[in-house]
Structures are given as structure tokens and as C-alpha cells.
Amino acid sequence: MNCRGEDVRLGLCCIFQDEPISFRKTTAKSAKGRDLGAQMRMYQEIADHNADSLGEAIQYCAHHSIGSFRVNSQILPLCTHPELGYEPTAIGGDTIERFRAVGRLAKAHDIRLTFHPDQFVVLSTPHTKVLSSSLKEIEYHAEVASWIGADVINIHAGGGYGDKPAALARFVRAWGRLSERARALVTIENDDRVFTPADLLPMCRDLQIPLVYDVHHHRCLNDGTSVEQVTDWAMDTWNREPLFHVSSPKEGWHGKQPSRHHDFIHMRDYPRFWEGLHCTVEVEAKAKEVAIKKLQEALRARRRRPQQKGT
16 A cells, blocks of 8 residues: 555645745746747756755655655746747756656655646647647646656646537547657546536546546535545546545635635545545645645544544
8 A cells, every 4th residue: 555654645736835945937028038048048957956856845755754746837947838938858958867866766765746737738628729738738747757757647627618528528539639658647637617526437437537536626516426436436547546636625615715725624624535545645735745744643633533423
């Protein structure tokens, strides 16, 4: 079982709150003021910093019983920008080898690495330009994933555009345009506004796309299925370690926007059913590593208490 001590593999998402580990970005405005050579030197400098920071993040996770780390999509700055972008392999110096060394470090410490591209990656879109940029974005992630050993590129299904079956049919066609390498890494997540687990599971089964079950989204957009049902169904879609998401509503379940994430995880929102499963649970909480530490402590305390009916 992939776990840390008595816990399932908990995942930290992208950045830190208190730890002095940071990842750099840049803006198109800053890059446009430079010639091509200067742009690439700047990109390389930032990418080198980010590779080193990713190594520090992996070391932190290894030393604090955190089993997974979600890598920021801007790990290579502006790589897929429509005007200023470049092929990932065009990055200069020893940058790619730095990332490969980080991948070896992650493997040595058994730290799982994942990606979750921004929501502008939409394979269900009816718009050619959006689809083209989405495919390019996923292929970029697949290239970097090959350097660092990441095994997930998690995306949302996208919009329903007034006809969810037609939107999913477009998704299927677009997915078929991806490289075999990218398709092997792509996973799909239920969202809180359009596509429920029940909407996505038939496609996941047909195409063998793993379902990343977001329990918070499921509670926001319920389809009449239970957490236990969807957990079992989702696990069956995976040919590697399953991945789930957990978060708590910032203003509570009766607030105006229950989809907004809290700084921490309330224990009522972490399914007891998940404890002991062979899986990764990415913790989508604003307090980042601080939230994970608090969750680890709460999970240990809960295991020491007898289970109550209905929890």
C-alpha cells in the first residue's frame, strides 16, 4: 500500500504558505521588452530556479510524510504563450537534465508528481482556436512529465454548451488527437457546475481515462450517487494509483458559494471511507502545507476514536 505511516498518500498542491520554497513566473509584458536571445536566457534562468525549487519541495514532502506534489503548470515560464512560447526542448543549458535529476529524486523518495493544467484547457470546446491551444498545453505538460516522472495530467471536461452529450462527444474526438504519450497521462475530474461523476464515468470506462474523484465538487453538484459508490467506481477506472481531491467550503455548506475552498480541511469533509485505501488524496486547501499538517494530526486522532454511525 502506498502510504506514509498510517495515512494514505496526501498531496500538496503547487505552492507553500510558510516554507521559504517558491516558484518563479514572468509576464508577457516583461518578456516582450527583450530580444529573442534575452527572452530565452530569462526563461532558462527561471526554469532552473523552478527545477531547484521543485527539488526542495520534494525534500520537504519526503521529510513531512507528504506523499505527492502537484507541479505548477508555469514551471517553464510562458512556454505555451501564443506569441512568446517555445518548444519545451528548446530550453537551453542543462535545464532539462536538472528536471530529470529532480524526477530521480522524487522516485527515490517515492513522491508522486502530478499536473493540473489551468481551466482554459477545454477539450469539449466547439471553438477551433481554444481546442488547438488546449491540445498544445496538454502536450507541453506531457513533455515535462516525461522529464520528472509525473504520471497524471488532470483536466476538467469543460463546458456543457447547452448539450452535455454533444460536448462529451467533442471531448472524445479531441482526446483522440493527443499523442499516445499524453493520452496515457490524461485524467478527468468531475466539476462543481457541469459534469458529475455519473456524467463522466461511461466515457472514462470506454476510453480508459482515469476519473479523479473530487468529493467537494460532488457535494456541490450531486447526482444522487454516494461518496462510497463513486469512490469504488472511480478506483476501478485507474490502471495506477487512484487520485482523489478533498477540500472544505470556505463559508460552510450553507454559505453563498460552497464551491470556494477553505484554508483547512474540516474532518466532516474527509470521508472516513477513504482511510486505508490505496490512493493519493490531493489536499486543495488554501493553507497548503500547514493545512496538510493539521489534517495529518486530525486523521491520527480520528483513527484513535471509535467510528460513529454515519461518519
